[in-house]
Amino acid sequence: MWRERYWLVVIGFGSCLGLLAMSLVWHQDQMTSAKIELGRHLFYETRLSQTNQIACASCHQQMFAFSDGRQTSVNVHGEKGRRNASALFNLAQNTSFTWANPLQTELAFQALIPLFGDDPIEMAAAGVAQIRQRLAGASIDYPALFRSAFGSDEINLARITAALAAFQGQLIAKDSRYDRYLAGQLDALTEFELAGLALFESERLGCRQCHGGDNFNQFSGKRSNPEDNFHNTGLYYTETGYPNSDLGLYEVTFDAADNGKFKSPSLRNVGVSAPYMHDGSMRYLAQVIDHYARGGSVNLSGRMGDGKFNPNKSELIKGFMITEQETNQLVAFLMSLTDETLLSDPNLAKPE
Ligand code: HEC
Ligand code: HEC
Structure with missing residues (x-):
C-alpha cells in the first residue's frame, strides 16, 4: 500500500514539474515572439529618428x-x-x-550607430529620453509591446536594441534556387546557371577564396582570424592609397597595410542589392566581373589612378581571361542566389 502511494506521489510530482517546464518553455517562446514583433515595429518606426522621417527600413x-x-x-x-x-x-x-570594422561584432550594439551616431549621422536620435517621449505619442501601443516582450513596459536602450536584433535575426536567406539545387532539386538551376556556378567555383576565377562558406562571405584560406575577411580588391590607387574619404580597415587599425581593405560581403541576393561595393561605385554585376578579370579598376590615367597597381591589393586578385558568354553565365549564377521568400515574406514587411 505505501509503495503505491509512494509512486502516486512521485508521478504526481513529476507531472507537475513537467507542466511547469512546459509552461516555462511556452512562456519563453511567447516572449521571444513578442520581442521579434516589437523589433519589427521598431525597425519600421520613423519616430526613432530626429525628424520623424526615417526608420531603419528606409535604408x-x-x-x-x-x-x-x-x-x-x-x-x-x-x-x-x-x-x-x-x-x-x-x-x-x-x-x-x-x-570595415572587425571590432563591431554585436548585432544589438550595432543598432546604436544608426540611432545615435554623429559620424556618420544617420537617424540622429537625441537620446533614449527623446525616443521614449516619441514612442509615447505613437498610435501603436508600445508599452504593451514592451510588456509582452520584457515583462514590464519600461522602455530602455537595452530593450530597444535587443528587440531590433531579435527581428533582424529573422532575416534569413536560405531559399534561393541555388539552395534548392544543393538540396537535390537538380532542375532548380538551368544549364547556363550551372556553367556560371562552375566558373565561380573554378580556380581560374578564384572567387571562392574570399567569398567562401555557405554565406559566400568568408575567407577560405588557411588562417582564420576575423581580419582575414578584409581585402583590398584594387578598386583604387590614389596618393592616399584609397581615396581619403574612405580608407576602410585602416580607419580602425591605423596599420598602413590595411588601407583599402573592406569586408567580403555575402553574395546572396546580389541580384537585388545593386549598386555594389562599399561606396556603391558599380551598378552592374558584369562591371564587377570585368573589375576582377582586369585585376583592378582604372579611375584616372597613369599607373597611379589604376587600382591594379595598388601596392595593398590582395595577392588573390590576379586577373583572368573570361569570354562574354562566360561573364553572362557567371552573372546568371549570381542572380540565382536571390531568395524570393526573404523579399516577399509578409512577416518581415512593415506591420499593418
Ligand atoms: C541613413 C541610412 C541608414 C539607416 C537609417 C540605418 N542604416 Fe544600417 N546601414 C547603413 C549603412 C550605410 C551601412 C554600412 C555602414 C558602414 O559600413 O559603415 C549599414 C549597416 C548596417 C548593419 C551591418 C550589416 C552587415 O552585414 O555588416 C546593420 C546590422 C544595420 N545597418 C542595421 C540597422 C538598424 C537596426 C537600423 C535602425 C536602428 C539601421 N541600420 C538604420 C545605412 C543605414
Ligand atoms: C581577395 C578577395 C576577393 C576575391 C578573390 C573576390 N572577391 Fe568579390 N569582394 C571582395 C571584397 C573585399 C569586396 C568588397 C570590396 C569593396 O567594397 O571595396 C567584394 C565585393 C564583391 C561584390 C559586390 C557585392 C556587394 O554587395 O557590393 C561581388 C558581386 C563580388 N565581390 C563577386 C566576386 C566574384 C564573382 C569573384 C570572382 C571572380 C570575386 N568576387 C572574387 C573580396 C574578393
Whole structure:
C-alpha cells in the first residue's frame, strides 16, 4: 500500500514539474515572439529618428534584400553618406558588422550607430529620453509591446536594441534556387546557371577564396582570424592609397597595410542589392566581373589612378581571361542566389 502511494506521489510530482517546464518553455517562446514583433515595429518606426522621417527600413528595404538601392545612403538630414547600405540577412553568420570594422561584432550594439551616431549621422536620435517621449505619442501601443516582450513596459536602450536584433535575426536567406539545387532539386538551376556556378567555383576565377562558406562571405584560406575577411580588391590607387574619404580597415587599425581593405560581403541576393561595393561605385554585376578579370579598376590615367597597381591589393586578385558568354553565365549564377521568400515574406514587411 505505501509503495503505491509512494509512486502516486512521485508521478504526481513529476507531472507537475513537467507542466511547469512546459509552461516555462511556452512562456519563453511567447516572449521571444513578442520581442521579434516589437523589433519589427521598431525597425519600421520613423519616430526613432530626429525628424520623424526615417526608420531603419528606409535604408534597409525588403525589396532590395534590406539594402536601399542607392549608391550611398541618405541620412535624416537628406545628406548623402559615404557608404552603400549593407543588405541584411543571415546576420548570425557575419563575423563582424559594417564594411570595415572587425571590432563591431554585436548585432544589438550595432543598432546604436544608426540611432545615435554623429559620424556618420544617420537617424540622429537625441537620446533614449527623446525616443521614449516619441514612442509615447505613437498610435501603436508600445508599452504593451514592451510588456509582452520584457515583462514590464519600461522602455530602455537595452530593450530597444535587443528587440531590433531579435527581428533582424529573422532575416534569413536560405531559399534561393541555388539552395534548392544543393538540396537535390537538380532542375532548380538551368544549364547556363550551372556553367556560371562552375566558373565561380573554378580556380581560374578564384572567387571562392574570399567569398567562401555557405554565406559566400568568408575567407577560405588557411588562417582564420576575423581580419582575414578584409581585402583590398584594387578598386583604387590614389596618393592616399584609397581615396581619403574612405580608407576602410585602416580607419580602425591605423596599420598602413590595411588601407583599402573592406569586408567580403555575402553574395546572396546580389541580384537585388545593386549598386555594389562599399561606396556603391558599380551598378552592374558584369562591371564587377570585368573589375576582377582586369585585376583592378582604372579611375584616372597613369599607373597611379589604376587600382591594379595598388601596392595593398590582395595577392588573390590576379586577373583572368573570361569570354562574354562566360561573364553572362557567371552573372546568371549570381542572380540565382536571390531568395524570393526573404523579399516577399509578409512577416518581415512593415506591420499593418
Ligand atoms: C541613413 C541610412 C541608414 C539607416 C537609417 C540605418 N542604416 Fe544600417 N546601414 C547603413 C549603412 C550605410 C551601412 C554600412 C555602414 C558602414 O559600413 O559603415 C549599414 C549597416 C548596417 C548593419 C551591418 C550589416 C552587415 O552585414 O555588416 C546593420 C546590422 C544595420 N545597418 C542595421 C540597422 C538598424 C537596426 C537600423 C535602425 C536602428 C539601421 N541600420 C538604420 C545605412 C543605414
Ligand atoms: C581577395 C578577395 C576577393 C576575391 C578573390 C573576390 N572577391 Fe568579390 N569582394 C571582395 C571584397 C573585399 C569586396 C568588397 C570590396 C569593396 O567594397 O571595396 C567584394 C565585393 C564583391 C561584390 C559586390 C557585392 C556587394 O554587395 O557590393 C561581388 C558581386 C563580388 N565581390 C563577386 C566576386 C566574384 C564573382 C569573384 C570572382 C571572380 C570575386 N568576387 C572574387 C573580396 C574578393
